Amino acid sequence: MQGKTSTNRRSFVKKAxxxxxxxxxxxxxxxxxxxxxxxxxxxxxxxxxxxxxKGDTIxxxxxxxxxxxxxxxxxxxxxxxxxxYQVIFGENxxxxxxxxxxxxxxxxxxxxxxxxxxxxxGIVAARGGWGGARILSLLDYEAIKADPKVFIGYSDITxxxxxxxxxxxxxxxxxxxxxxxxxxxxxxxxxxxxxxxKAYKIRGTKKVKPDxxxxxxxxxxxxxxxxxxxxxxxxxxLTVLCGMVGSEYLPDFEGKILFLEDVGExxxxxxxxxxxxxxAGILDKLAGIVFASCASCEEEDxxxxxxxxxxxxxxxxxxxxxxxxxxxxxxxxxxxxxPIGVNxxxxxxxxxxxxxxxxxxx
Numbered sequence: 001m002q003g004k005t006s007t008n009r010r011s012f013v014k015k016a017x018x019x020x021x022x023x024x025x026x027x028x029x030x031x032x033x034x035x036x037x038x039x040x041x042x043x044x045x046x047x048x049x050x051x052x053x054k055g056d057t058i059x060x061x062x063x064x065x066x067x068x069x070x071x072x073x074x075x076x077x078x079x080x081x082x083x084x085y086q087v088i089f090g091e092n093x094x095x096x097x098x099x100x101x102x103x104x105x106x107x108x109x110x111x112x113x114x115x116x117x118x119x120x121x122g123i124v125a126a127r128g129g130w131g132g133a134r135i136l137s138l139l140d141y142e143a144i145k146a147d148p149k150v151f152i153g154y155s156d157i158t159x160x161x162x163x164x165x166x167x168x169x170x171x172x173x174x175x176x177x178x179x180x181x182x183x184x185x186x187x188x189x190x191x192x193x194x195x196x197x198k199a200y201k202i203r204g205t206k207k208v209k210p211d212x213x214x215x216x217x218x219x220x221x222x223x224x225x226x227x228x229x230x231x232x233x234x235x236x237x238l239t240v241l242c243g244m245v246g247s248e249y250l251p252d253f254e255g256k257i258l259f260l261e262d263v264g265e266x267x268x269x270x271x272x273x274x275x276x277x278x279x280a281g282i283l284d285k286l287a288g289i290v291f292a293s294c295a296s297c298e299e300e301d302x303x304x305x306x307x308x309x310x311x312x313x314x315x316x317x318x319x320x321x322x323x324x325x326x327x328x329x330x331x332x333x334x335x336x337x338x339p340i341g342v343n344x345x346x347x348x349x350x351x352x353x354x355x356x357x358x359x360x361x362x
Contacts, residue, residue: 046171048358051360052085052121053121054083054084054085057086058080060073060090060124060125061111061123061125063101063131063157067101067127067179069179072178073127076180091109091113099130104134104135105138107131112138115140120149122194123149123150127155127177128155132240144167144170150360151173152175152176152190152337154176155330156237158236158241161173161340162251165341171339173338174337176335192337194337194359197362199355199359200354200355201352202352203352204326204327223349225320229287229346230343231256231288232255233340233342234256238261239265242273257287259292261291262294264297286321288323290353291312291325293330293331309325322346324351342355342358
């Protein structure tokens, strides 16, 4: 996975079908389902960071891969400075150690130091890729809890967002990274959540139209299960989340609203990952689910393959909980900033996520 925006290359197939009986796996999955190995934290209380304001210092770190185009992050830093913020970089943000920006200890130290630095009010990951999960055991969760602040990223950063929320209760933010396209849409919704302290409605994508572009068709919204549900919003990148199953760094999913996204994964891999969540007992605990996007996930030659839509319907329809596909989050040019750890309501038919509380301290 990459932290950068991925170019959507394939067309969405306008084909709806119920395939549970066709695939014939449902009874097998029910027999094989196990209790999830996620960890309940009985003392977990939500902590909200302060909203960002002009003059605040924002730290930029690279918790995983090295930066192939450092100028993109420097341009992002310049944009923040033009908006009235001060910017500092982690010591290893522009470093290189194999395909990482530094050793595990160095990358963890950069993030720990940003949380310990009283002057820093927000932290942005420079990019995704891989490496976040390698430093989870090296993070100073007590320091994070003692000085809660905004932390934002997506893709591989999912591991850090979920682990910090699970270990401390701090609301974290699934949104653009330093190498993202900080266009008007993305910055507007980042601004609403982190600066204007707004609880508002996040709207799903439009339904597919005959004259839709490739990107519009691939991200077009469709209903899987009708209904409304409320719960705490958690989630992120599907591949990264599955890599954490069985660890102490995932939250308990009982009654949660799960959102997922991915990029460049063949449909059979999405099938595999969702099966893993089923076997771990995670899917059966949820109150609702939003599969936001899967950029460039459809096979070009689908003559004898299942579509993404078919696989999602197979796994999610039997849950009988509100579920829909299509939200601007993940490896897309335009994306919302989604807070992990706040109460929301989803309306599957309308394709909306309504925030029921502010994600930062009012």
